[in-house]
Amino acid sequence: MSEPRTLGSAALVRLVAAREISARIRDKNFIISSVVILVLLIGTLGLQVALGSGGGQTRIGVVGDAATLRPVLEAQGKALDVAVDVQALDDEAAARAAITDGDVDGVLIADGGQQPELLVEQTASGSLQAVVQGAVAQLSVAEQLAAVGIASLDVPELTVTAIDPGADQDGQRVVVAIIGIGVLYGLLILFGQFVAQGVVEEKSSRVVELLLATMRPWQLLAGKIVGLGLLGLAQIVVIAAVGVTGALAFDLVDIPGDLIGTAVSVVAWFVLGYAFYASIFAVAASLVSRQEDLGTVVMPTTLVLVVAFVIGIQASADPGGALAVITSYVPGLSPLVMPVRQAAGDVALWEMALAVVLMLVAIGLIVRLGGRVYAGALLRTSGKTKLREALKAERV
Amino acid sequence: MLDFDGLRKSFGDNHVLDGVGFTVAPGSMFGFVGSNGAGKTTTMRIAMGLVRADAGEVRWHGRPLDPEARRRVGYMPEERGLYPKMKVGEQITYFARLHGLGAAEAARASEEWVERLGLGERRGDQVEKLSLGNQQRVQLAAALVSRPEVLILDEPFSGLDPIGVDSLAEALLDQCRRGVPVVFSSHQLELVERLCDSVGILARGRMVATGTVEELRRREAGRLLRVVVPDAPPHWADRLPGVRVVSEQAGDTLLELADGTDDQAVLAAALRTGRVTHFAWQQPTLVELFREAVAAPKAVEVAA
Ligand SMILES: Nc1ncnc2c1ncn2[C@@H]1O[C@H](COP(=O)(O)OP(=O)(O)O)[C@@H](O)[C@H]1O
Numbered sequence: 001m002s003e004p005r006t007l008g009s010a011a012l013v014r015l016v017a018a019r020e021i022s023a024r025i026r027d028k029n030f031i032i033s034s035v036v037i038l039v040l041l042i043g044t045l046g047l048q049v050a051l052g053s054g055g056g057q058t059r060i061g062v063v064g065d066a067a068t069l070r071p072v073l074e075a076q077g078k079a080l081d082v083a084v085d086v087q088a089l090d091d092e093a094a095a096r097a098a099i100t101d102g103d104v105d106g107v108l109i110a111d112g113g114q115q116p117e118l119l120v121e122q123t124a125s126g127s128l129q130a131v132v133q134g135a136v137a138q139l140s141v142a143e144q145l146a147a148v149g150i151a152s153l154d155v156p157e158l159t160v161t162a163i164d165p166g167a168d169q170d171g172q173r174v175v176v177a178i179i180g181i182g183v184l185y186g187l188l189i190l191f192g193q194f195v196a197q198g199v200v201e202e203k204s205s206r207v208v209e210l211l212l213a214t215m216r217p218w219q220l221l222a223g224k225i226v227g228l229g230l231l232g233l234a235q236i237v238v239i240a241a242v243g244v245t246g247a248l249a250f251d252l253v254d255i256p257g258d259l260i261g262t263a264v265s266v267v268a269w270f271v272l273g274y275a276f277y278a279s280i281f282a283v284a285a286s287l288v289s290r291q292e293d294l295g296t297v298v299m300p301t302t303l304v305l306v307v308a309f310v311i312g313i314q315a316s317a318d319p320g321g322a323l324a325v326i327t328s329y330v331p332g333l334s335p336l337v338m339p340v341r342q343a344a345g346d347v348a349l350w351e352m353a354l355a356v357v358l359m360l361v362a363i364g365l366i367v368r369l370g371g372r373v374y375a376g377a378l379l380r381t382s383g384k385t386k387l388r389e390a391l392k393a394e395r396v
Numbered sequence: 397m398l399d400f401d402g403l404r405k406s407f408g409d410n411h412v413l414d415g416v417g418f419t420v421a422p423g424s425m426f427g428f429v430g431s432n433g434a435g436k437t438t439t440m441r442i443a444m445g446l447v448r449a450d451a452g453e454v455r456w457h458g459r460p461l462d463p464e465a466r467r468r469v470g471y472m473p474e475e476r477g478l479y480p481k482m483k484v485g486e487q488i489t490y491f492a493r494l495h496g497l498g499a500a501e502a503a504r505a506s507e508e509w510v511e512r513l514g515l516g517e518r519r520g521d522q523v524e525k526l527s528l529g530n531q532q533r534v535q536l537a538a539a540l541v542s543r544p545e546v547l548i549l550d551e552p553f554s555g556l557d558p559i560g561v562d563s564l565a566e567a568l569l570d571q572c573r574r575g576v577p578v579v580f581s582s583h584q585l586e587l588v589e590r591l592c593d594s595v596g597i598l599a600r601g602r603m604v605a606t607g608t609v610e611e612l613r614r615r616e617a618g619r620l621l622r623v624v625v626p627d628a629p630p631h632w633a634d635r636l637p638g639v640r641v642v643s644e645q646a647g648d649t650l651l652e653l654a655d656g657t658d659d660q661a662v663l664a665a666a667l668r669t670g671r672v673t674h675f676a677w678q679q680p681t682l683v684e685l686f687r688e689a690v691a692a693p694k695a696v697e698v699a700a
């Protein structure tokens with residue numbers, strides 16, 4: 001048997017982190033929440049796909065002069081913002097078969113002199129009828145003009161000027177950012193709770209005294225935060241990967257590059273946001289000794305998170321507004337606001353850097369001050385400890 | 397040697413420890429006794445680095461106990477604590493690793509202790525599902541699994557049934573045989589008397605008595621006299637000069653004689669009451685020594 005070795009801080013932190021991870025991945029609540037998040041995500045993707053295909057194409061069969069009709073029908077479809085797919089069919093029998101088989105939504109029968117007819121299975125959808133009616137009318141006007149000897153009408157062409165050519169894409173970016181901060185918010189709350197519950201569990205079960213006989217309070221705190229943080233990071237990376245892959249695979253977005261960019265920035269902000277909130281949650285939790293008292297001490301922090309989320313949503317409507325701009329620098333709020341601003345428009349590099357630096361400074365302060373509170377409060381395993389008492393308490 | 401040297405500690409105005417010191421030799425068992433609130437737990441927590449002493453230090457092999465040295469100390473806190481939702485085997489392995497054992501070795505040691513303490517069947521159960529007695533065994537395993545060089549146990553016998561007491565006592569004696577100094581606090585003085593090589597009595601922030609039970613006895617010997625006089629009226633000895641009645645029950649009387657008091661005069665007085673069925677110097681039990689030690693200055697105060 002080899003002699004026991006001395007353990008450095010890194011080794012201790014690693015041991016604590018490993019225990020946190022292995023305890024958590026077997027925890028029912030964690031498993032359920034992970035499954036729920038993934039199911040919601042896949043459900044959302046599925047819903048998008050279903051809705052998307054509904055408004056997609058109108059397939060029109062043509063019996064008659066398909067060569068003439070096709071461009072006219074397509075032009076009509078474009079004008080009405082309906083994608084039109086034109087198929088030439090031989091005769092009415094073929095048309096009926098195509099409709100019953102669901103190959104086309106309707107068939108325009110325009111062969112020869114009689115009135116053009118639109119065959120459908122049951123009823124013609126508004127867009128189908130509009131496209132076909134428009135096309136038929138246009139052709140008939142052209143024919144009648146030709147009959148009286150006018151080959152073409154001199155109609156002034158309308159020039160269209162786009163004020164914001166990327167508006168649609170910006171909208172998509174913002175939607176992606178909102179989904180991103182939604183996930184971010186949910187995971188920050190979830191993992192903040194996990195950290196808080198873990199701290200209280202150690203106090204309420206009194207195991208903390210045994211732990212502190214082998215390590216410093218900060219090592220215990222760091223191990224807990226790092227362990228759960230890695231788990232949270234893994235979860236948000238999986239969510240981002242599934243979301244991005246799904247969106248790209250089902251062709252839900254026109255901006256794959258921006259989608260990935262936003263996903264990466266959400267993941268990066270998770271790291272900063274988690275370090276910030278997990279530390280505060282842990283310190284707050286160290287002040288109480290029973291799970292029942294946890295609610296009251298973590299409430300203020302949870303409220304800050306909720307406010308940050310609401311501002312983030314608001315920022316998506318008005319990303320350039322004063323509220324969004326200012327709060328995107330405020331530590332604690334920035335993780336839920338900055339990704340939206342980044343997605344919506346151009347955030348200068350210095351702005352990003354400023355937000356990140358302020359956040360890092362805040363985390364440093366919390367870890368220092370919070371660490372003192374945590375160390376002072378940890379061995380007071382009866383009742384609630386006041387913040388001031390914990391700061392004054394001796395630390396060993 | 398495990399040295400507790402000149403420990404002082406105040407919590408605000410509450411001066412709990414006022415120069416506590418004692419020494420425990422390797423392979424010997426030290427019983428740490430004192431009334432509730434005397435400061436036993438505080439002393440042990442200082443040794444484990446959980447409370448900072450105002451003065452004094454605890455040394456092992458002449459070097460102050462630092463965090464690294466403490467890793468070689470097995471500790472059982474007064475308030476027992478384990479992760480309630482962690483499995484027995486994994487929990488013991490975890491504490492072995494925190495005390496510096498490698499992964500494979502920790503698993504092996506955990507396995508061994510689980511078997512040794514009769515927890516084999518419960519290895520995969522969460523600790524909270526175990527009976528209190530079995531939880532105590534896991535607690536003991538957590539303290540012993542890393543083959544500690546020193547054991548510091550705060551009231552390890554409290555809450556155990558007689559069988560549990562016996563098996564814990566056996567486990568501790570076993571550690572002593574390995575050369576480990578064992579310090580434990582307890583209120584079960586017969587147990588301390590039976591198990592310990594030396595005893596320390598803590599009162600009013602100081603060690604009022606330290607030494608082997610024999611030494612303490614010798615210090616007190618020749619002072620307590622037991623006289624059984626079945627026919628004597630109550631308070632028969634109250635007015636004898638130089639004699640204090642420690643206890644009296646239906647003629648079974650325990651007397652403390654001041655220095656220079658003639659025991660034969662006491663015998664004569666006893667004979668005057670009728671039959672004397674027992675007359676002998678008393679070997680004080682630890683309980684009596686303890687009462688004596690803890691009560692003494694009060695008597696002085698009263699006299700002053
Ligand atoms: N953290 C603390 N803060 C204030 N007073 C304390 C603290 N710990 C112990 N005490 C006080 O110190 C005294 C000794 O307590 P303790 O060491 O637990 O005694 P014992 O273990 O001998 O019963 C008690 O009066 C107790 O109230």
Ligand SMILES: [Mg+2]
Nearest residue numbers: 436437438474
């Ligand atoms: Mg105690």
